[in-house]
Amino acid sequence: MKIKIIPVFLPEYQCPFNCKFCNVKVANGEVGIKTKRDIVDIIETSLKTINRYHKDAFVEVAFFGGTFTFGKLNEIEEYLRILKPYIDKKQVNGIRVSTRPDFFNKEIAGLFKTYRVTTVEFGVQSFNSDVLKAAKRGHSGEIAKSAVLLSKRYGFFTSIHLMIGLPMQTEDVFLKDIGETIRLKPHYVRIHPLVVLKDTQLAKEGFVAPDCEKVLPSLKKGVWLLKKNGIEVIKLGLQPTDSLNEKDSVLSGCYHQSLKHLVFSAIYRDFLKMLIEKGVRAIDISEKDLSFFVGFNGSNRDLIENIELRPHNSIERASVVVNGKKVKIFKESIDA
């Protein structure tokens, strides 16, 4: 089912922490204090578009930015209560909340259930204690694991946010983070490469984050492993915003407007190579996958010369038909 998210970005005062990589203002744009009226306006405006163009979508209002569960229970409840009339009238089907794993417990989970929160997203970043300490996250990997399991026990769709390229987060550590994520089996994962933003602690320390070329091989492996294990990767990279695109906002790291295309092109490239090595000369593919087969900026064109691609709209995404047999791209063993 198509999910339509109405994002409500909370201001940075909503978080007492100071992770070394974080600059909420640059990442999300300048976000002022959200009054009840502001939130109602955002919802009403978005619902007009959704009702016109996406009538059958599952609509979630999402609280992003800051740490939603940082405040007192009654303050959290005040935010949730704003949405109750929309939920009761079935104009909104659920609520999505993004928060820190150490600010989630049974009390909050119970409150979320009462107000029809459907999805909980956790900023985990890494499960490795050295990486978490170096980023000044202020929580351990064990706490993150417990929070994810608690959220799943309460029946929330649960998402883990991971990063790649943090100080001390080697390729080996990142792949262990992926392995831990697979063991926890969340419903979704978001991964974003570290970008050093201006005015952050990392910027002050002069830390240089790896560029896209450096993180791409690990990212490719990680995404392939997650999808092979049936875990959806719903987002790769930071959402481009005007403030991120401003000159000198991003000092280093992999900030790419089409990161998903880049990563999937690399995965499909490996798949094509494997088929060509096996002597396959023609495959039927999903029309929707064509851009991944062709590659970002045509990066796979050299391979496509050796194999005929026959796009159809009847073929499921991420699968191909080879000599009449359906093959799932993420289930195949590739050189990942």
Ligand code: SF4
């Ligand atoms: S917990 Fe989240 S919002 Fe708060 S400083 Fe860290 S990354 Fe930023």
